[in-house]
Amino acid sequence: MYRIAKTDIPSLLAAIAAKGDLYLPVNTAGKTNFDAWSEDANVDLDTLKTVRSGKDIFFPQSENLYSCNRTDGKLSVTAAELEDKDFVVFGMKACDVRGLAVLDQVFLSDPVDSYYAARREHGTIVSLACSKPDTSCFCHAFGIDCANPEGDVATWFAGEYLYWLPKTEKGEALTAAVSSLLESTDEKAVEEAKASIRAIQEKLPLKDLSLDGWGAEAAKTKFDSPLWEQLYKPCLACGTCTFVCPTCQCYDIKDYNTGSGVQRLRCWDSCMYSDFTMMAHGNNRTSQMQRFRQRFMHKLAYFPANNGGMFSCVGCGRCVDKCPTHLNIVKVIKAFEKEGK
Amino acid sequence: MMHECTCNPGYMRDTLIPQVGIITDIREETPDVKTFRVNAPGGGKLFEHMPGQCAMVCLPGVSEAMFSITSSPTNKEYQEFSIKRCGQLTDQLHTLQVGDEILVRGPYGNHFPVETALKGQNLLFIAGGIGLAPLRSVINYVLDNRENYGTVDILYGSRSADDLVQRKEIEEVWSKAPGVNVHLTIDREQEGWDGHVGFVPSYLKELNFDTNKVALLCGPPIMIKFCLQGLKELGFSNEQVYTTLELRMKCGVGKCGRCNIGTKYVCKDGPVFRFDEIDELPNEY
Amino acid sequence: MQELIHRAKSLLESGEVVRVLGWRKGENDWDVEPAFFATTEDLEANFIYNGFCGANLSKYMIEASKLDGKTLVFLKPCDSYSFNQLIKEHRINREKAYIIGVGCKGKLKIENIDAEGILSVDGAGYPDCSETLTVHTLYGDKEIAYKDAMLERCHVCKGKEHKIYDELLGDSIDTCDADRFAEIAKIEAMSPEEKFAFFQAELSKCIRCNACRNVCPACSCRKCVFDSTKFDSAQKANTTSFEEKMFHIIRAFHVAGRCTDCGECSRVCPQGIPLHLFNRKFIKDINSLYGEYQAGADIDAAAPLTSFRADDAEPGVGRG
Numbered sequence: 001m002y003r004i005a006k007t008d009i010p011s012l013l014a015a016i017a018a019k020g021d022l023y024l025p026v027n028t029a030g031k032t033n034f035d036a037w038s039e040d041a042n043v044d045l046d047t048l049k050t051v052r053s054g055k056d057i058f059f060p061q062s063e064n065l066y067s068c069n070r071t072d073g074k075l076s077v078t079a080a081e082l083e084d085k086d087f088v089v090f091g092m093k094a095c096d097v098r099g100l101a102v103l104d105q106v107f108l109s110d111p112v113d114s115y116y117a118a119r120r121e122h123g124t125i126v127s128l129a130c131s132k133p134d135t136s137c138f139c140h141a142f143g144i145d146c147a148n149p150e151g152d153v154a155t156w157f158a159g160e161y162l163y164w165l166p167k168t169e170k171g172e173a174l175t176a177a178v179s180s181l182l183e184s185t186d187e188k189a190v191e192e193a194k195a196s197i198r199a200i201q202e203k204l205p206l207k208d209l210s211l212d213g214w215g216a217e218a219a220k221t222k223f224d225s226p227l228w229e230q231l232y233k234p235c236l237a238c239g240t241c242t243f244v245c246p247t248c249q250c251y252d253i254k255d256y257n258t259g260s261g262v263q264r265l266r267c268w269d270s271c272m273y274s275d276f277t278m279m280a281h282g283n284n285r286t287s288q289m290q291r292f293r294q295r296f297m298h299k300l301a302y303f304p305a306n307n308g309g310m311f312s313c314v315g316c317g318r319c320v321d322k323c324p325t326h327l328n329i330v331k332v333i334k335a336f337e338k339e340g341k
Numbered sequence: 342m343m344h345e346c347t348c349n350p351g352y353m354r355d356t357l358i359p360q361v362g363i364i365t366d367i368r369e370e371t372p373d374v375k376t377f378r379v380n381a382p383g384g385g386k387l388f389e390h391m392p393g394q395c396a397m398v399c400l401p402g403v404s405e406a407m408f409s410i411t412s413s414p415t416n417k418e419y420q421e422f423s424i425k426r427c428g429q430l431t432d433q434l435h436t437l438q439v440g441d442e443i444l445v446r447g448p449y450g451n452h453f454p455v456e457t458a459l460k461g462q463n464l465l466f467i468a469g470g471i472g473l474a475p476l477r478s479v480i481n482y483v484l485d486n487r488e489n490y491g492t493v494d495i496l497y498g499s500r501s502a503d504d505l506v507q508r509k510e511i512e513e514v515w516s517k518a519p520g521v522n523v524h525l526t527i528d529r530e531q532e533g534w535d536g537h538v539g540f541v542p543s544y545l546k547e548l549n550f551d552t553n554k555v556a557l558l559c560g561p562p563i564m565i566k567f568c569l570q571g572l573k574e575l576g577f578s579n580e581q582v583y584t585t586l587e588l589r590m591k592c593g594v595g596k597c598g599r600c601n602i603g604t605k606y607v608c609k610d611g612p613v614f615r616f617d618e619i620d621e622l623p624n625e626y
Numbered sequence: 627m628q629e630l631i632h633r634a635k636s637l638l639e640s641g642e643v644v645r646v647l648g649w650r651k652g653e654n655d656w657d658v659e660p661a662f663f664a665t666t667e668d669l670e671a672n673f674i675y676n677g678f679c680g681a682n683l684s685k686y687m688i689e690a691s692k693l694d695g696k697t698l699v700f701l702k703p704c705d706s707y708s709f710n711q712l713i714k715e716h717r718i719n720r721e722k723a724y725i726i727g728v729g730c731k732g733k734l735k736i737e738n739i740d741a742e743g744i745l746s747v748d749g750a751g752y753p754d755c756s757e758t759l760t761v762h763t764l765y766g767d768k769e770i771a772y773k774d775a776m777l778e779r780c781h782v783c784k785g786k787e788h789k790i791y792d793e794l795l796g797d798s799i800d801t802c803d804a805d806r807f808a809e810i811a812k813i814e815a816m817s818p819e820e821k822f823a824f825f826q827a828e829l830s831k832c833i834r835c836n837a838c839r840n841v842c843p844a845c846s847c848r849k850c851v852f853d854s855t856k857f858d859s860a861q862k863a864n865t866t867s868f869e870e871k872m873f874h875i876i877r878a879f880h881v882a883g884r885c886t887d888c889g890e891c892s893r894v895c896p897q898g899i900p901l902h903l904f905n906r907k908f909i910k911d912i913n914s915l916y917g918e919y920q921a922g923a924d925i926d927a928a929a930p931l932t933s934f935r936a937d938d939a940e941p942g943v944g945r946g
Contacts, residue, residue, distance in 0.1 A: 250598030280428025
């Protein structure tokens with residue numbers, strides 16, 4: 001265990017950034033999102049939840065897959081270069097770190113998505129424990145402990161210090177690189193910080209949220225429930241829930257005509273959108289009820305069925321905070337629980 | 342500062358990156374269906390596939406979509422796609438000429454179990470319209486390995502005689518092959534047509550096939566529905582019937598999130614399903 | 627609130643309406659949902675009207691107009707402007723609605739309560755909302771002035787009058803305490819570089835979730851140009867983070883002269899982008915070029931951008 005005085009954090013960040021790109025929560029125009037560090041960036045390590053999760057560092061909202069050009073009448077395809085430089089993500093919360101484990105199931109399973117894999121390979125994650133969990137948090141329902149986040153390095157704020165614990169080889173390497181700024185210390189302050197976070201966890205209104213009845217079996221038992229028809233009604237069919245979600249990974253592939261060629265882009269898509277499954281001769285999810293059902297069934301039934309029981313939700317509560325009509329996964333879970341279905 | 346990249350070299354060529362293919366032949370099958378023959382730029386095939394598998398065909402700047410490979414893997418020279426004009430991409434594909442280039446990636450998905458469950462069986466192919474495209478790959482595979490399979494019945498129907506695809510091959514090759522019975526039908530009476538008239542499902546019942554067969558079914562959803570019903574009336578069980586499904590796809594590898602029916606991705610777990618497997622899935626296809 | 631439930635129940639029981647469009651209780655005081663109620667039991671158990679019922683229900687009437695029978699809809703004074711505008715655009719059927727103009731004393735935005743771990747909020751009830759909210763949080767209690775937690779639109783309240791209704795229930799307060807165009811004047815006074823920097827910082831946050839468009843009562847096209855698969859306009863991928871400015875500028879043009887300034891776009895934006903500023907700039911310019919006009923105030927008034935007068939200003943002509 002190491003520590004660094006809070007007042008020295010800017011030097012720590014500068015030292016990390018001197019070795020490669022550094023992404024961390026930055027406040028721009030009043031909202032905090034993960035962004036690249038710069039000397040004049042308004043770094044914000046106090047905001048509990050960035051609007052977007054950190055997923056877009058590994059799975060950007062839009063990225064170039066390849067370019068296609070025509071020279072002398074011949075088509076040629078040039079694959080986009082893969083990430084080949086090490087970078088650090090600082091300040092990811094426990095839920096968002098687990099969110100990456102969910103994305104790994106998708107993108108690192110055969111056939112491996114090389115774009116994502118390269119970023120995962122080169123990224124070092126410095127997580128940050130949640131000193132003040134919020135009422136919309138329910139990460140514990142998925143076995144996540146916000147007092148003890150996963151990551152290559154885990155950090156905690158306690159008193160006037162940031163405590164720093166390397167957890168993996170990558171974490172050790174980063175620690176070695178900034179060791180001149182860190183001092184060794186014992187676990188005591190961190191143990192106290194964890195105890196105080198856990199005392200808050202006990203008071204969270206969603207602490208008893210139960211996933212009983214969900215998982216692989218729900219794929220059969222819940223699809224035809226009449227509840228979906230009631231639950232979806234206020235849904236605006238916007239993509240807010242999917243875009244702020246750390247585990248939503250659906251994407252579209254689009255062409256962008258550059259004038260001299262075509263860039264094939266991959267970008268985030270949303271199962272909430274009406275064109276998501278539309279093709280020339282038909283559409284298998286024509287109603288918003290079907291699209292709404294797909295999102296929750298995917299997270300709570302289909303995904304666990306295909307991934308050894310792992311849910312595609314980490315309980316970050318962003319959808320709870322951000323849905324314009326206040327629909328969210330918690331309401332869905334509770335509605336089914338109430339009906340006993 | 343240069344870093345030594347430690348990435349797996351296998352990552353370097355992603356499945357999302359296509360190959361350039363050359364169109365070496367175009368056959369006008371019907372007023373709205375063309376069959377495109379595709380070769381690698383240096384000749385030969387772009388990849389090896391199995392009957393029932395699909396590939397993503399892309400026109401840069403237009404879009405990309407999944408099509409079944411209609412040629413048989415036993416064809417060692419080229420691959421073929423029979424494509425019906427019904428949308429933005431297919432409209433553009435129909436304007437292509439021999440010598441034009443397209444982008445192709447694949448093959449994707451599973452395939453008809455030609456080397457396992459279908460081996461040694463009597464086969465009944467039932468197709469409607471462009472639904473013949475995926476089955477043609479199996480039919481030619483079976484005919485090229487004739488000794489491995491029992492009797493073959495091909496029931497194929499379309500709106501009109503002009504809408505029957507691969508008519509030349511049906512008449513000149515399939516009809517003449519040993520142990521093969523071809524049953525053609527069109528929806529409405531037409532001058533110059535002396536064959537059967539009527540929808541595929543009703544002709545299926547008229548033909549009153551024995552149940553000692555495995556059926557492979559592909560066509561418009563409504564035809565599939567009524568054919569399945571017809572097969573059940575004839576005594577076929579769900580375990581004896583295979584079909585191939587089609588939903589919107591972007592990636593082809595079960596990651597983009599749109600072609601699932603419940604827990605199954607049509608691009609990866611399909612497109613070929615046995616009907617007892619489909620019965621297990623939610624009704625959303 | 628009980629009088630609203632009571633009235634809704636009797637209209638439902640009498641058969642005058644077959645469903646009620648209102649707000650449904652959430653898990654907390656603030657996560658109320660727009661909702662349809664079909665039974666008196668559902669109304670009794672789940673209907674709510676409090677300070678967090680900011681959602682404008684007018685747009686839901688587009689779908690409700692297609693259903694059999696009348697829908698009882700609760701409209702706040704400012705919502706009634708949107709409802710009128712949708713009638714004017716033939717998007718909703720007046721005959722299919724029974725409108726209760728419900729009293730409003732300003733609506734709240736939970737994000738405007740600057741407190742962590744909010745458990746409950748006292749003082750947001752209707753009709754007896756208080757001057758001060760008492761916020762109970764995981765980290766202690768806190769008091770905040772009701773006004774400080776109000777939606778931006780309530781600070782520029784259009785007044786306590788309902789512009790269309792069948793009956794009124796409850797009192798309203800005009801909560802206006804700011805100049806509607808002050809923010810616009812501030813931006814107008816900026817240098818081009820400052821303006822660019824301002825909008826770049828704001829719009830670069832956009833994640834293109836389409837919440838602003840989908841909630842907007844003026845965005846009622848059956849098929850939005852940005853959903854078209856036939857043009858590049860549906861592009862979900864951007865070359866730069868600032869590219870979404872085009873989406874917002876085009877949308878502002880499309881709703882110009884029809885936007886009632888209901889403020890739903892800014893209320894729902896997950897990134898807190900003050901999207902209403904675009905629309906309000908158009909309103910300010912329309913007012914100065916064609917005379918004062920408030921969309922939705924009067925169904926029969928000629929709309930400035932869709933009616934022609936010989937002496938119309940033509941700001942696009944003669945400036946190159």
